[in-house]
Amino acid sequence: MDAILIQILNGLDKGGAYALIALGLTLTFGTLGVVNFAHGALFMLGAFCAVLFNKLLTFSTKVKDESITFFDAYKEQPYLELWFGDLGTTIIDYSVPLSILFAIPVMLLIGVIMERGLIKHFYKREHADQILVTFGLAIVIQEIIRHFFGANPIPMPPPEIVSGSAPLGAMLGLNENLVYPWWRLIYLAFSLLIIGAVFAFLKFTTFGMVVRAGMADRETVELLGINVQKRFTIVFGIATVVAGLAGVMYAPILPPDYHMGMDFLVLSFVVVVVGGMGSLGGAVLAGFMLGLLQSFASMNEVKSILPGIDQIIIYLVAVVILLVRPRGLMGREGVFED
Amino acid sequence: MKNDNKTPTLDRRGFLKASVATGLAASSPFFIQNAFAKGETFRNAPKAGAKTITLGFNVPQTGAYADEGADELRAFKLAVKHLNGEGDGGMMNTFKPSALKGNGVLGKKVAFVTGDTQTKSDAARASAKRMIEKDGVLMISGGSSSGVAIAVQGLCQEMGTMFMAGLTHSNDTTGKDKRRYGFRHFFNAKMTGSALGPVLKEEMGTDRKAYHLTSDYTWGWTQEESIKETTEGLGWKTVKTVKTPVGAGDFSQYITPILNSGADTLILNHYGKDMINSLTQSVQFGLRDKQVNGKNFEIIVPLYSRLMAQGAGKNLQGILGTTNWNWALTDEGSKAFVKSFGKEYGNPPSQAAHTCYVQTLLYANACEVAGTFYPPEVIKALEGFKFDGMGNGKTEYRAEDHQCFKDVLVVRGNEKPTSQFDLLKIVKQVPRSAVEYDAKIFGGDLGPYKV
Incomplete structure (x- = not known):
């Protein structure tokens, strides 16, 4: 029972990350018709927003390191600690959640610049061109990050208060040994919150209604005199912010490195295809479903029967679903079909 | 009168002349071969009058080990500087017995080219091949992966070029995949097991249940095998060994099954980025706070590096492992090297930097001792070479497998660091005699001197 619960939670929080990235991908594809291979890089940029914000908070003065006698070495003393003492230390401790405030405008700006500066020139080009240019862009972004932050993962600890594990067993009246990392639980809650917010935005606001209408039938909406393009640009920005926030909050789970976006990108594309191209609900459903499947496939009991199944389960299920439902779980007719 | 009809006879003088001529003719191939061998007939032999020789430093400049590669490159540049008589000389002042003069190697200045292995065997081989064929290098060095080292070592054997391995820890490098043209100064997984x-x-007793997470390539396999052999020898049980793909990123799916496996010890046969991620996530899943079988759950990271410790942060504090060298050692060689490296770059060197620096000096010294760059002679000068003053105490390049034997450091992630670099605390300096093993146990064949 404990093992099953742990696998469910593990699958859900992994699925949360897949769902958030796939949601952004689907938004971009559904509105602008662009297959954005740079979306994984945006997730990575989000994580590096957390790193950069932490670096800003820990901007330091150099103090000679007297403990090193062989050569002149210096250690860093953050100004925040010098100026505010314990309060400064606390602010630095909370750098990851605080960096959300920093990441939102930064990612929005990156999204708008990316769309206006590059992507818009490829709307009328073939999907192959879009894939090439966005993939190229992803590599450029990666290399820029590697240049400034190095290739090694940078640890980004969560706030001290949630750095340990939640005593789930004691809380639920189960085995007392049953624990689960606090931050992963927070991530799961956060991903559900963001997914809910995006859906609510599209469902309950006029802006969202126009976007949905535009996704369904762009020509008709434009004939009504609505500037759909402008709204879609904003949607691209929102998709960028969603990917970025997914990255910011993932930083304590997986120390960010310049390559982390690529690791998620491939899986997220599978999620989008399984969910159904252009279907927001499908992306979320498939994200959680594939996360859970991957988690259960990694149990030793399963692997002892089918060795290596954890590595291929997602692709295997994708093949089966596409054979049974070629448009994915919730795909609509006519999307990505000539 | 001259008798033209006289039958030819061989007089004493004629016999002597004929003997000398025949002897000379018969032995000329050897003379010629040896003369050329030492001067011209081997690949990339320096041309007569050449003022420089070129070495190839093939390190990961991109990919997961890029920071380690960058530190290796710093060390190579420093070694070249010292060989050419620039700077403070570093360990050239403490290395003994040394034939190095500080005027290059055999009177020729040392130049170098660099390549990017990308931590991929095929890219590393392509880069090494370019260095040998286009840049004319006499020796290749670098790391930081056993898969890469074994691939490049094999290529160097085929092409008759010396390979002085950088950071590589798999038993196979000087075991089943050893090569006559390859030499490893770094220690290996077998030695890690013996030292640990x-x-x-002493610290965890003889009744433990171990669970291994292992990188799925040559280094991970041999480390798991060596550590398992050691712990089972102590009486520990191995609950399960699980292979993980290199660069898995999120290890939670491998960690969650450990929670209910009954294991009380986790052995992470991971390196670089994998180790940082798997350790961080293991700590997040509460493994270090857990009590199993009435004991505190323990994590062991058999192969440590200071750069990894930087990445893992405080998660590594208190965890045991081994290392080839540490900048905090106080012998004269280490002090000289740290001072020189620190002055140049503002950081102490990593163990990867140390081994690369030492390998470059050892190659140069072997050329001086052999009096030639001809690889078979250089190899003979390195085989069985005993030296000191390079930071590891008395060291020997064992002739049978080209593995260096020296003391091994057991370290612990420092719980009370006194400086930003003070990340590893030396628990024990295990003497060479305790980590030595019979070269025959891993099989393999060095191959010929002449290729």
Whole structure:
């Protein structure tokens, strides 16, 4: 029972990350018709927003390191600690959640610049061109990050208060040994919150209604005199912010490195295809479903029967679903079909 | 009168002349071969009058080990500087017996080219091949992966070029895949197991249940095998060994099954980015706070590096492992090297930097001792070479497998660091005699001197 619960939670929080990235991908594809291979890089940029914000908070003065006698070495003393003492230390401790405030405008700006500066020139080009240019862009972004932050993962600890594990067993009246990392639980809650917010935005606001209408039938909406393009640009920005926030909050789970976006990108594309191209609900459903499947496939009991199944389960299920439902779980007719 | 009809006879003088001529003719191939061998007939032999020789430093400049590669490159540049008589000389002042003069190697200045292995065997081989064929290098060095080292070592054997391995820890490098043209100064997984065993017994007892997470390539396999052999020798049980793909990123799916496996010890046969991620996530899943079988759950990271410790942060504090060298050692060689490297770059060197620096000096010294760059002679000068003053105490390049034997450091992630670099605390300096093993146990064949 404990093992099953742990696998469910593990699958859900992994699925949360897949769902958030796939949601952004689907938004971009559904509105602008662009297959954005740079979306994984945006997730990575989000994580590096957390790193950069932490670096800003820990901007330091150099103090000679007297403990090193062989050569002149210096250690860093953050100004925040010098100026505010314990309060400064606390602010630095909370750098990851605080960096959300920093990441939102930064990612929005990156999204708008990316769309206006590059992507818009490829709307009328073939999907192959879009894939090439966005993939190229992803590599450029990666290399820029590697240049400034190095290739090694940078640890980004969560706030001290949630750095340990939640005593789930004691809380639920189960085995007392049953624990689960606090931050992963927070991530799961956060991903559900963001997914809910995006859906609510599209469902309950006029802006969202126009976007949905535009996704369904762009020509008709434009004939009504609505500037759909402008709204879609904003949607691209929102998709960028969603990917970025997914990255910011993932930083304590997986120390960010310049390559982390690529690791998620491939899986997220599978999620989008399984969910159904252009279907927001499908992306979320498939994200959680594939996360859970991957988690259960990694149990030793399963692997002892089918060795290596954890590595291929997602692709295997994708093949089966596409054979049974070629448009994915919730795909609509006519999307990505000539 | 001259008798033209006289039958030819051989007089004493004629016999002597004929003997000398025949002897000379018969032995000329050897003379010629040896003369050329030492001067011209081997690949990339320096041309007569050449003022420089070129070495190839093939390190990961991109990919997961890029920071380690960058530190290796710093060390190579420093070694070249010292060989050419620039700077403070570093360990050239403490290395003995040394034939190095500080005027290059055999009177020729040392130049170098660099390549990017990308931590991929095929890219590393392509880069090494370019260095040998286009840049004319006499020796290749670098790391930081056993898969890469074994691939490049094989290529160097085929092409008759010396390979002085950088950071590579798999038993196979000087075991089943050893090559006559390849030499490893770094220690290996077998030595890690031998060094770690007594400390594990002392600190964790003889009744433990171990669970291994292992990188799925040559280094991970051999480390798992060596550590398993050691811990089972202590009386520990191995609950399960699980292979993980290199660069898995999120290890939670491998960690969650450990929670209910009954294991009380996790052995992470991971390196670089994998180790940082798997350790961080293991700590997040509460493994270090857990009590199993009435004991505190323990994590062991058999191969440590200071750069990894930087990445893992405080998660590594208190965890046991081994290392080839540490900048905090106080012998004269280490002090000289740290001072020189620190002055140049503002950081102490990593163990990867140390081994690369030492390998470059050892190659140069072997050329001086052999009096030639001809690889078979250089190889003979390195085989069985005993030296000191390079930071590891008395060291020997064993002739049978080209593995260096020296003391091994058992370290612990420092719980009370006194400086930003003070990340590893030396628990024990295990003497060479305790980590030595019979070269025959891993099989393999060095191959010929002449290729």
